[in-house]
Amino acid sequence: MLAIENLRVVYHDVISVLNGISLDVNEGEILIIIGANGAGKTTLLRSVAGMIDFYDGDIIEGDIKMEGSSIKGLDAADIMKRYGLTYVMEDRPVFWYLTIEENLGAASFSRWDKHVKTDMEEVYEYFAVLRSLRNKRAGYASGGEQQMLAIGMALMTKPKILLLDEPSLGLAPLITEELFSIIKKLNESGITIVLVEQNANAALNIGIRGYVIETGRIVLDGKAVDLLKNEDVREFYLGSGEKERKSYKDAKRYKRRKRWL
Numbered sequence: 224m225l226a227i228e229n230l231r232v233v234y235h236d237v238i239s240v241l242n243g244i245s246l247d248v249n250e251g252e253i254l255i256i257i258g259a260n261g262a263g264k265t266t267l268l269r270s271v272a273g274m275i276d277f278y279d280g281d282i283i284e285g286d287i288k289m290e291g292s293s294i295k296g297l298d299a300a301d302i303m304k305r306y307g308l309t310y311v312m313e314d315r316p317v318f319w320y321l322t323i324e325e326n327l328g329a330a331s332f333s334r335w336d337k338h339v340k341t342d343m344e345e346v347y348e349y350f351a352v353l354r355s356l357r358n359k360r361a362g363y364a365s366g367g368e369q370q371m372l373a374i375g376m377a378l379m380t381k382p383k384i385l386l387l388d389e390p391s392l393g394l395a396p397l398i399t400e401e402l403f404s405i406i407k408k409l410n411e412s413g414i415t416i417v418l419v420e421q422n423a424n425a426a427l428n429i430g431i432r433g434y435v436i437e438t439g440r441i442v443l444d445g446k447a448v449d450l451l452k453n454e455d456v457r458e459f460y461l462g463s464g465e466k467e468r469k470s471y472k473d474a475k476r477y478k479r480r481k482r483w484l
């Protein structure tokens with residue numbers, strides 16, 4: 224469905240951030256992309272969504288294809304309208320001074336049809352909490368509620384493929400669990416999902432396949448179940464590997480030493 228071919232991206236002409244990334248997204252799947260802070264995950268999504276130029280970034284090599292045709296260089300609104308690709312940016316971009324319902328209404332800007340009310344109902348079916356808060360200003364909503372709203376707004380564009388940028392960031396584990404189970408339901412309703420996460424455990428548990436990126440390169444890929452079992456993934460992203468335990472012990476020793484001082 225979506226193919227990224229040898230993508231190289233620089234910021235301000237000189238800062239090289241993606242160094243030749245290739246990956247495929249199959250229709251109907253949940254694809255997980257994990258990587259540490261600064262690995263280039265957001266840059267990848269910005270590039271795909273046609274937003275990299277807003278950040279003074281450039282695709283200097285490679286291509287991005289949706290259903291076989293290149294979308295490189297198309298503008299974000301075009302990519303959304305023509306290909307049904309919608310990007311939910313990190314940091315929960317919602318309009319703070321509008322109510323939850325007004326936010327959903329604003330997000331339907333790209334539509335000409337008259338089904339906005341029905342679609343809002345559909346969003347409320349997925350996110351019951353948004354229905355109960357519909358007349359509350361988004362700025363007063365919690366982080367989890369704002370993330371649900373951001374995804375709800377994306378749903379108002381009737382996406383075929385949703386790119387989600389670290390939706391679990393800063394959320395309590397229970398809220399993350401709820402959010403991810405809704406993401407899974409969205410996928411089951413037919414929306415292809417690309418989920419970028421640092422929370423590797425939660426993400427790989429709902430994902431089908433995954434890629435690991437480090438400093439703008441793919442270092443590992445495979446089925447989500449296999450990545451969950453992979454030693455390096457466990458060590459660096461799940462914090463349960465052998466080395467992690469060693470460093471935990473080191474930390475305890477350090478504390479003891481400090482107490483003596």
Ligand SMILES: Nc1ncnc2c1ncn2[C@@H]1O[C@H](COP(=O)(O)OP(=O)(O)O)[C@@H](O)[C@H]1O
Nearest residue numbers: 234238240259260261262263264265266267278
């Ligand atoms: N607009 C920008 N201008 C310059 N450097 C940027 C810009 N945006 C991101 N970067 C740099 O690109 C690298 C990758 O960032 P990003 O794609 O946000 O990574 P991630 O989402 O994996 O944390 C980081 O070193 C970051 O500082």
Ligand SMILES: [Mg+2]
Nearest residue numbers: 264265313389
């Ligand atoms: Mg990011």
